Amino acid sequence: MIPTISVFEHSPDRGQGLARDMSVRWAFEEVGQAYEVRQVSLSAIKQPAHQALHPFGQIPTYEEGDLALFESGAIVLHIAEHHVGLLPADPNGRARAIMWMFAALSTVEPPIVQREIAMYMEHDKTWYEKRLPLLEDGIRVRLHQLSSRLGKADWLEEAFSAGDLMMVQVLRRLKTSSVLGEFPNLCAYITRGEARPAFKRAYDAQLAAFIGKPPKQAN
Amino acid sequence: MIPTISVFEHSPDRGQGLARDMSVRWAFEEVGQAYEVRQVSLSAIKQPAHQALHPFGQIPTYEEGDLALFESGAIVLHIAEHHVGLLPADPNGRARAIMWMFAALSTVEPPIVQREIAMYMEHDKTWYEKRLPLLEDGIRVRLHQLSSRLGKADWLEEAFSAGDLMMVQVLRRLKTSSVLGEFPNLCAYITRGEARPAFKRAYDAQLAAFIGKPPKQAN
Structure with a gap:
C-alpha cells in the first residue's frame, strides 16, 4: 500500500524545501518508498477535516x-x-541515530524557529532590533556545540542516518542567516546532505508541487 | 546491567521535578527498571568530560x-x-504513542520553554511586559488544540503510554502559569499522570536527590 502525505498547496517557503513535508519526502526517497501527495490549502489546514488528522493544524x-x-x-x-537505509542494524547505533533525531527537533531547532517567529511576528515591534542579536546568540550556542561534536566527520555517527536527515533539514532553515557561515563544517555537512540523490529528488518534487507541476514520485 | 543517568547536583527547579531527568526516572519506574544516578554540578556540566557524553551540555x-x-x-x-509498559503491542498503536512523544517535545513544549526563557533572560528588558502576553497566546493556541483532541478521554490514545508521559511532563512546566487553568481537561490529565505510582516514586527520588538524601531507586 502506498502511503499518502499531506503538504501545503502553496508552501509559505515558496518551494525552498523548508516546509515539514521535506524531511518526510527525503526519507521516502532514501528508502525507495513511493508515496502519494495530497495538497492542503492554508485555510483547509485549520478546518475540522484536517484537524481530525492533525490536531495542531499543520502538515x-x-x-x-x-x-x-x-x-x-x-x-x-x-x-x-x-x-532499510535510515537506521543502522546494530541496536546501539540505531538508538544513537534516533537520539540525533530528537536532538535536531528538541535542542537545535527551537532557537532557530524562535528567530523565524520573531522575524515574522515581531519585525514591527520596537524591541525587534535589540532582540534579534539575542536570538542569534542562542542559535550560535547550539551550532558551536554541534560543530564541536561533528568535527571533521561526514555524519554525526559512522554513516548517514535519519538523525542526519533531520539535523540537516533543521540547519537548512538557517540558510538565510549569516550565523551559519561561522561554522564551516556545518555548512559542509548541509552541502553533503543536499548532494544526496534522495535529497535532490525530494527537493525537486516539493518544488514541482509549488510551481504547479504534478509532484514527482520516489523511484 | 543497571543503567546510570546523570542528573543535576542542585536542580535549578529546586526539586519540583521539572528538570529533564524526571521523565527518564518516571519511565524507569513505569517499567520497573532499577537505575543508578550520577549527580553533575552546574559547572561540571559544561566541562569536556560531560560534554563528551552530552554535546549540548545538559542532563x-x-x-x-x-x-x-x-x-x-x-x-x-x-x-x-x-x-513492557510504555508502548502498545500493536504496531499502529506503538507508532501513535511515539507520535505523541514527538508532539510533546516538538510542538507543545517550544512555546512553553520560550516563556521560561523570557522570564529568565528578558525579565529586565523594556519589552518584557509587552511580550509576555504574546508568548502566553502562543501557548494558548497549542493548549486549545491539545485540549480539543484529548476531550473527555483519560489519555491521548486508548491507554497510558510514553506519549502521555512526555506530554504530562511538558505540561507540568506550566503549573506556575494561569494559562493552564483555562483548560480543565488538561489540568485533570496532569493530575492523572501525577497520580500514577511510578510518577510519585520518580518525583520522590528527584526530590530526595535535591534535598540531599540518597536518591531512591526503582522498585
Missing part, C-alpha cells in the same frame, strides 16, 4: 491503511523503522 | 554498557522499546 500527515500519523519526526522514524 | 545522559545516550525523549523511547 505533513501520513496515512497508510488504518494508520494516520502527524509530526514529521514521528513519520520519518516510522519510515526508517519499516525500511 | 540527563544514559549509560548502559557501551551505549551512551542523551536527549530525554530518546532515552525514554529507548527504555520504552526495551521493556
Whole structure:
C-alpha cells in the first residue's frame, strides 16, 4: 500500500524545501518508498477535516491503511523503522541515530524557529532590533556545540542516518542567516546532505508541487 | 546491567521535578527498571568530560554498557522499546504513542520553554511586559488544540503510554502559569499522570536527590 502525505498547496517557503513535508519526502526517497501527495490549502489546514488528522493544524500527515500519523519526526522514524537505509542494524547505533533525531527537533531547532517567529511576528515591534542579536546568540550556542561534536566527520555517527536527515533539514532553515557561515563544517555537512540523490529528488518534487507541476514520485 | 543517568547536583527547579531527568526516572519506574544516578554540578556540566557524553551540555545522559545516550525523549523511547509498559503491542498503536512523544517535545513544549526563557533572560528588558502576553497566546493556541483532541478521554490514545508521559511532563512546566487553568481537561490529565505510582516514586527520588538524601531507586 502506498502511503499518502499531506503538504501545503502553496508552501509559505515558496518551494525552498523548508516546509515539514521535506524531511518526510527525503526519507521516502532514501528508502525507495513511493508515496502519494495530497495538497492542503492554508485555510483547509485549520478546518475540522484536517484537524481530525492533525490536531495542531499543520502538515505533513501520513496515512497508510488504518494508520494516520502527524509530526514529521514521528513519520520519518516510522519510515526508517519499516525500511532499510535510515537506521543502522546494530541496536546501539540505531538508538544513537534516533537520539540525533530528537536532538535536531528538541535542542537545535527551537532557537532557530524562535528567530523565524520573531522575524515574522515581531519585525514591527520596537524591541525587534535589540532582540534579534539575542536570538542569534542562542542559535550560535547550539551550532558551536554541534560543530564541536561533528568535527571533521561526514555524519554525526559512522554513516548517514535519519538523525542526519533531520539535523540537516533543521540547519537548512538557517540558510538565510549569516550565523551559519561561522561554522564551516556545518555548512559542509548541509552541502553533503543536499548532494544526496534522495535529497535532490525530494527537493525537486516539493518544488514541482509549488510551481504547479504534478509532484514527482520516489523511484 | 543497571543503567546510570546523570542528573543535576542542585536542580535549578529546586526539586519540583521539572528538570529533564524526571521523565527518564518516571519511565524507569513505569517499567520497573532499577537505575543508578550520577549527580553533575552546574559547572561540571559544561566541562569536556560531560560534554563528551552530552554535546549540548545538559542532563540527563544514559549509560548502559557501551551505549551512551542523551536527549530525554530518546532515552525514554529507548527504555520504552526495551521493556513492557510504555508502548502498545500493536504496531499502529506503538507508532501513535511515539507520535505523541514527538508532539510533546516538538510542538507543545517550544512555546512553553520560550516563556521560561523570557522570564529568565528578558525579565529586565523594556519589552518584557509587552511580550509576555504574546508568548502566553502562543501557548494558548497549542493548549486549545491539545485540549480539543484529548476531550473527555483519560489519555491521548486508548491507554497510558510514553506519549502521555512526555506530554504530562511538558505540561507540568506550566503549573506556575494561569494559562493552564483555562483548560480543565488538561489540568485533570496532569493530575492523572501525577497520580500514577511510578510518577510519585520518580518525583520522590528527584526530590530526595535535591534535598540531599540518597536518591531512591526503582522498585
